[in-house]
Amino acid sequence: MDLGLKGRKAIVCASSRGLGKACATSLAREGCEIVINGLDPARLEAAAAEIRQLTGAKVAPVRADITTEEGRATLIAACPDADILVNNNAGPPPGKFLDWNQKDWDGAFQANMFPAVFLMKALLPGMRERKFGRIVNILSAMVKSPRYSDMGLSTAARTALMGISKSVGRDVIVDNVTINNMMPERIDTDRQKFMAQRMMQAQGISMEEARRQIAASLPANRFGLPGEFGDTCAFLCSAQAGFMTGQNLQLDGGSYDALV
Numbered sequence: 001m002d003l004g005l006k007g008r009k010a011i012v013c014a015s016s017r018g019l020g021k022a023c024a025t026s027l028a029r030e031g032c033e034i035v036i037n038g039l040d041p042a043r044l045e046a047a048a049a050e051i052r053q054l055t056g057a058k059v060a061p062v063r064a065d066i067t068t069e070e071g072r073a074t075l076i077a078a079c080p081d082a083d084i085l086v087n088n089n090a091g092p093p094p095g096k097f098l099d100w101n102q103k104d105w106d107g108a109f110q111a112n113m114f115p116a117v118f119l120m121k122a123l124l125p126g127m128r129e130r131k132f133g134r135i136v137n138i139l140s141a142m143v144k145s146p147r148y149s150d151m152g153l154s155t156a157a158r159t160a161l162m163g164i165s166k167s168v169g170r171d172v173i174v175d176n177v178t179i180n181n182m183m184p185e186r187i188d189t190d191r192q193k194f195m196a197q198r199m200m201q202a203q204g205i206s207m208e209e210a211r212r213q214i215a216a217s218l219p220a221n222r223f224g225l226p227g228e229f230g231d232t233c234a235f236l237c238s239a240q241a242g243f244m245t246g247q248n249l250q251l252d253g254g255s256y257d258a259l260v
Contacts, residue, residue, distance in 0.1 A: 004239030006031030011075060011123075013037050013066055013115065016047040016138035017190040019138055019229055021087040021191070023073075027084065027231030027237060028057035035060045035079045047203035066115040075124050084237045085123055087161075088138040089190075091139035094150035094198070104153060112157035119166060120179070124172060133177030137161055141252045158212060162248065169246045178245040180236050185252035188223035220253030244259035 009032065012024040016038030029049050030036045035052070036059060040043045044061040051059045066089060067072035074257045076082075092108045116137055125134025139158040142148065149178045159224070162181055165183035186192060196210035203210075215222050230253055235241060250256045 001197060001240070003030050003234060003237070005084075005234070005237060007025055007239075008032045008037075008083040009079050009081060009135075010237070011035045011037070011079050011082045011119075012085065012086040012088070012128065013075070013119070014088040014090060015086070016040060016043045016061075018191065019184060019187060019226065020086065021047055021051075022187075022189075023086050023088070023136070023138070023233040024059075024227035024230075025051050025054060026227070026234040028052075028055040028059060030238075031245060032084065033058040033060075033063055033079075035075070035082070035090070036065065037062050037064055037075055039063060039065060066119070067110050069118075072115060072118055073120070076119070080123075081126055081130070082123050083127065083132055084134045084136075085119055086136045086233060086237075087119060088137065089115060089149075091140065091154040092157075094148075095153065097149055097152055105156075107154035107249050108157040109160065111146030112154060113161045113164075116161050117177045118173050120165075120168065124168075128172055128175040129178045133172070133175070134241070135165070135177070135179040136236050137179070137181045138232050139181045139183050139248075140232075141183045141250060141255065143181075143183060144248060144250070144258075145256055160245065166246045173245045176242055178236075178241060178246060180241075181248045182229070182233060183248055183250050183252065184235070185250075185255055186218055186223050187226060187251065189226060192223060218253035218255050222253065224253055225252055 014020040015024040015036040048059045048061040064074040142155045199210040
């Protein structure tokens with residue numbers, strides 16, 4: 001299927017590795033010009049080179065801290081007429097509700113809500129004027145299934161982003177601009193290695209056993225593949241997805257229990 005993305009310009013946040021990199025790679029494969037983003041210059045350059053080699057696409061690495069106003073301005077300046085925005089950022093570390101203070105809560109929202117809000121605010125007018133825009137927020141399956149209290153900071157900030165995105169999305173779809181959310185669980189990235197390491201320390205088990213237990217917690221009995229996630233993002237950005245907005249798409253190996 002031709003997704004109608006050839007020549008489109010995309011900004012993918014936090015994309016030097018993990019889910020962001022997977023999305024950037026899939027969009028590049030569909031013919032988009034890509035701006036990738038991160039903080040580590042060496043890792044950024046390596047990711048850009050890898051994506052170019054895999055796809056032949058134009059890829060511009062931009063070092064910018066999207067939690068700051070200056071960083072967001074730098075990223076927008078690199079692609080002020082972006083057709084696609086993929087919002088993504090590392091989540092706060094797990095912890096305990098009674099231990100979190102004001103600084104912890106502020107940090108969660110500074111990382112996982114405000115960057116996306118202000119990037120959308122900057123890019124939406126141009127998308128609406130050009131009559132094409134696709135915004136995808138990478139959230140978490142915990143937003144719809146907050147089963148683990150130790151993920152509360154991430155769940156709260158990402159849920160707030162879901163809320164504002166839903167309301168804004170109703171206003172902008174008339175101009176062929178959509179805003180949708182992806183809700184991953186157990187996609188095989190560095191984040192899952194971190195979670196497995198926590199289990200190793202807590203239970204005194206091997207990495208292999210920790211990963212086995214994590215995979216066994218899903219009906220699919222396996223981790224999701226980054227490529228599966230990235231290709232789903234590319235479809236949400238496609239010409240064919242223009243009638244789809246305000247949706248929260250689970251990519252979780254069947255772990256979500258509810259009907260709606």
